[in-house]
Amino acid sequence: MIISRLSAMKNVKDVVRAFQLVVEQISEAKFGIYGSGKDENNIKVEIEKCNSQNHVVPKxxxxxxxxxxxxxxxxxxxxxxxxxxxxxLALSNGCPVVTYGYDYGVEIHLCSAGKNSISAKYKTVCH
Structure with a gap:
């Protein structure tokens, strides 16, 4: 799941595209998107474009x-x-974080790779 302000700089459409890879391996996988913002309609269009309406759910x-x-x-x-x-907040609630690796981000300051997080190279997933 993701909780975010839905704006272009949050790259939520990247998540929608990447989740297709998860569904290929786990057909019953579901992913909730919590939030609102200017990019909300674009994200819904991306969900439809990826044929992911049964897996990626705007909440x-x-x-x-x-x-x-x-x-x-x-x-x-x-x-x-x-x-x-x-x-x-996610980590303090026992929820692991998947993140892009970037300077001054969560990976550098809060996460322990392989223990409570996984990082991907920025903008390399499903582009």
Whole structure:
């Protein structure tokens, strides 16, 4: 799952495209997108373009961040910058983080690769 302001700099469409790889391996996989913002319609279009309506589900805005992180198997953090806030909350709720590796991001400051996180090279997944 992802909790994010839905704007282009958060790269949520990257997650939608990458999740197709997950579904190829785990056909029943589901992914929730929590948030709202200017890129919301573009993300919905990307979900349809990827034929992922049965797997990637826009959930809208939530006030129950900790509850959602506690239920999730993992969260994904893909912003171009500013990735510490929700990732810190996710980790404090026992939710592993998948992130892009970038300077001053969550990978550098909060994560222990292989223990509570996985990082991917920035902009290399499904482009």
């Amino acid at each position: 809208g805005y939530t006030h129950k961040l900790s509850d959602e992180f506690q239920k999730a198997c993992l969260t994904i953090s893909t912003p171009s910058f500013e990735g510490l806030g929700f990732s810190n």
